[in-house]
Amino acid sequence: MVMQALPRPVARAPVTRPPRLGIVGRMPTHTNDRTAPAVRLQGVRKVYGTGSAAVTALDGLSIAFAPAEFTAIMGPSGSGKSTLMLCAAGLDEPDAGQVKLGSVDLAGLGDRERARVRRERTGFVFQSYNLVPTLPVWMNVALPGLMGGGRPDRRAVDDVLARVGIAGTARRLPAQLSGGQQQRVAVARAVLSRPAVLFADEPTGALDTAARDEVLALLRSLAADHGTTIVMVTHDPVVAAAADRVVFLRDGRLAGDAGARSAAELGRELARLGGAA
Amino acid sequence: MIRVALYGLRGHPAALAGTFVSIALAVLLVTVTLSCAIAAQRPELAAADPELADLATVLLANAAAVAVLAAAFTAASTLAYSAAQRQGELALLRLAGAGAGRVGAVLVLEALLIGALAASVGVAVGLPAAGAFAGVLPEAGLAPVGLDGALAAWPAWIAAGVGIAAVLLGALPVAIGNARIPPITALREAVAPPLRMTPARWVAAALLAAGALAELPLLRGAEDGTIAAYLVMLTITLIPLFAACSPVVARGLLALLAAVHRGGGAGLIAVTAARTDLRRFTATATPILVTLALGAGILSGSGTVSATLYSGAPADSADAVAVFTVVGLTLAYTAISIAVVFAMSTARRRRELTALRLAGASRARALGIVALDVALVLAVATVQAAVITALVVLAAAWSLVGHAVVVDVPLGTVLLVLGCCALLAAAAALLSARGALADPMPVGAAD
Incomplete structure (x- = not known):
């Protein structure tokens, strides 16, 4: 009763969520500065292999992604798309340069703290490796919270599953779902845990056009409704056309950066850079 | 072909x-x-x-x-x-x-x-x-x-x-x-497909159960000197009986553990993963069940016979040496199987562990979930081995009718065997999991 007398907090409006990181020694508190980028790479260099077999995947790349921005990353095969995403997400360590998620510099973090960042700030929608094959759908959705040590709220999970259009699948195993449904489970996890940044690698890779459009719409609404920053790697111009911003990479360097464009324009640009994927 | x-x-x-x-x-x-x-x-x-x-x-x-x-x-x-x-x-x-x-x-x-x-x-x-x-x-x-x-x-x-x-x-x-x-x-x-009691398993279980029951009259009529040998036979019949029933037994025990476990976190994840992947679970539990049940069953059976008939002192010290040699050799043998089976099955959990890592598990947490799985396997195998041992001791008491039965379960030795199993299983599983968790995560190529 008293609750209703209180002014309702402004829902949806704040783009950045209150800090949930709690007490972590070396991790500064999340700032509420809307203008600060959600992800920022500065002079990031990554070389795989050594000697004559060395491949420079990222060559001093600097790029920033604003809060609530939906960015597609395109480029020919070997241009450094996936490496950019792995480094930005803290899944791979750059050889040089700085990666900041919000105000957190990833370079200073140990494995435990990185895991906490993954749990509380980032989400992933990959073609594979998204879902734990031995856990039912509802546990996969609730996994970040479970890993934090909490007992999951089944009601909330069911609500989210209904919202992404896969109500009634809670007790199934990922392998018992279609590819599109599996991608939606990954999106449902992101809706429930509301990460500040969602990384997606070919999130619609194995889907038919109807399922692809639905997953893209879900991603768009995550950015619009929850202020989630989305960084999506794709080789498909139609998929990239759904983004607010399209970044092109070639040889580990920035080769283009512009606002939303049509699939046809993107296709031509990609062809000009050499190769469709 | x-x-x-x-x-x-x-x-x-x-x-x-x-x-x-x-x-x-x-x-x-x-x-x-x-x-x-x-x-x-x-x-x-x-x-x-x-x-x-x-x-x-x-x-x-x-x-x-x-x-x-x-x-x-x-x-x-x-x-x-x-x-x-x-x-x-x-x-x-x-x-x-x-x-x-x-x-x-x-x-x-x-x-x-x-x-x-x-x-x-x-x-x-x-x-x-x-x-x-x-x-x-x-x-x-x-x-x-x-x-x-x-x-x-x-x-x-x-x-x-x-x-x-x-x-x-x-x-x-x-x-x-x-x-x-x-x-x-x-x-x-x-x-x-999920592990189930197939008709073949039911038939095998029924035959083995019938075999175990058929051994009871033999035990009752056995001479004092041969009771221990019949008990070894009974143990060797009961182990495959329990192994054949492992889909129901392991499923039931894990369901019980899941019901008892009130918290969330790693415990819930480990129990759920074990229940889903019951094949892996029973494949790792089998060599431990064999080791524990052979050790505990044979030693408790012969121990009870010796304690009852010869008030503690074995009739023939050579018999004791023989039993120890058999058990010792078996344990040395199964120990290697335990290590191989755990290393092999954990290496195959790479995908599972990577997905857990992506969802926010630290390396330590992922290893913790693997360790919990080892603990679950040990618990389920131990319960089954304990039941087998109890049945063997009961059969020993039944065959020693007319004597004041003295039950002798060499708890120290059994615990030592259990400890060795736990150490081996944990070492093999964790080393293998560490390899599977090698960074960077296997997401996408170096593209």
């Missing part, structure tokens, strides 16, 4: 390593024990001290029998597990037009090839090992002097045959169970 089987072997070296190791070790052990047992019965040795020769033969033949049994169990469970992991590949064979018979034949052929390879290795190592063992046994007072001079090579061929027979015994039910896999499985993501 041989070519298909060869491809299968080449494609899954790690998957079939558990089968290979268990059979090679069994053939090695049988080569050593059987050649010594037979040599001890050579007239020139047996004439000098017939009792000592008989002791050596009984002791060594027991060790050989136990090794073969343990090998058959381990081979059966690892073969079943690796076939379950390869549903997609087997379905592809069916999709390409292979009949059920052909798929079954490929699985049997594969097992035979592994068995033959393992048997050759076992014999090659076993022959020189038998020479060394025959030199040591008389020094320990367990066999007539001159044993090494009486050794023959032919028992090694029997050992090889027994090893291949054991692998066939394990492969046949797997081949029958997987031959009729629907071709459509190839088009979906390959998932092993």
Whole structure:
């Protein structure tokens, strides 16, 4: 009763969520500065292999992604798309340069703290490796919270599953779902845990056009409704056309950066850079 | 068809390593024990001290029998597990037009090839090992002097045959169970069907239960000196009975644990993953169940008989030595199987562990979940072994009617065995998981 007398907090409006990181020694508190980028790479260099077999995947790349921005990353095969995403997400360590998620510099973090960042700030929608094959759908959705040590709220999970259009699948195993449904489970996890940044690698890779459009719409609404920053790697111009911003990479360097464009324009640009994927 | 089987072997070296190791070790052990047992019965040795020769033969033949049994169990469970992991590949064979018979034949052929390879290795190592063992046994007072001079090579061929027979015994039910896999499985993501009590399992369980019941009248009528031997037989019947029932037993025990567990977090994840992947769970639990139940069952049975009939002092100290040797050899043998099975099955959890890491598990947390899984396997195997031991002790009491029965369970020894199992399983699983968790995460290529 008293609750209703209180002014309702402004829902949806704040783009950045209150800090949930709690007490972590070396991790500064999340700032509420809307203008600060959600992800920022500065002079990031990554070389795989050594000697004559060395491949420079990222060559001093600097790029920033604003809060609530939906960015597609395109480029020919070997241009450094996936490496950019792995480094930005803290899944791979750059050889040089700085990666900041919000105000957190990833370079200073140990494995435990990185895991906490993954749990509380980032989400992933990959073609594979998204879902734990031995856990039912509802546990996969609730996994970040479970890993934090909490007992999951089944009601909330069911609500989210209904919202992404896969109500009634809670007790199934990922392998018992279609590819599109599996991608939606990954999106449902992101809706429930509301990460500040969602990384997606070919999130619609194995889907038919109807399922692809639905997953893209879900991603768009995550950015619009929850202020989630989305960084999506794709080789498909139609998929990239759904983004607010399209970044092109070639040889580990920035080769283009512009606002939303049509699939046809993107296709031509990609062809000009050499190769469709 | 041989070519298909060869491809299968080449494609899954790690998957079939558990089968290979268990059979090679069994053939090695049988080569050593059987050649010594037979040599001890050579007239020139047996004439000098017939009792000592008989002791050596009984002791060594027991060790050989136990090794073969343990090998058959381990081979059966690892073969079943690796076939379950390869549903997609087997379905592809069916999709390409292979009949059920052909798929079954490929699985049997594969097992035979592994068995033959393992048997050759076992014999090659076993022959020189038998020479060394025959030199040591008389020094320990367990066999007539001159044993090494009486050794023959032919028992090694029997050992090889027994090893291949054991692998066939394990492969046949797997081949029958997987031959009729629907071709459509190839088009979906390959998932092993959940482990269930198949009709074959029910039949095996019913036969073994009938066998165990049939041993009871024999026990009741047995002379004092042979009760311990019948109890060993009962233990060896009860172990495969429990292994055949493992789908229901393990499922039930895990469901109980899940119901008792109120918290969330790693415990919930570990229990749920174990219940989902019951095949992996029982494949890892089987060698531990065999080890614990053999050790606890045989020692408790003979301990209770000795304590009741001879008030603690064993009738014949050589008997105690014999029992210890049999159990010791078995444990040494199963220990290696435990390590191989855990390392192998954990390495296959790479995908699962990577997904957990992506969802926010630190490396330590992921390893913690693997460690919890080991604890669950140990708990389930221990409960089953405890029930088997209790049944053996009850049977001992029943056969000793008329005596004031003194139950003697060597708890210290059993706990030591359990500790060794736990240490080995945890070390193998965690080292293997550490390898599977190597950074960077296997997401996308270096693109």
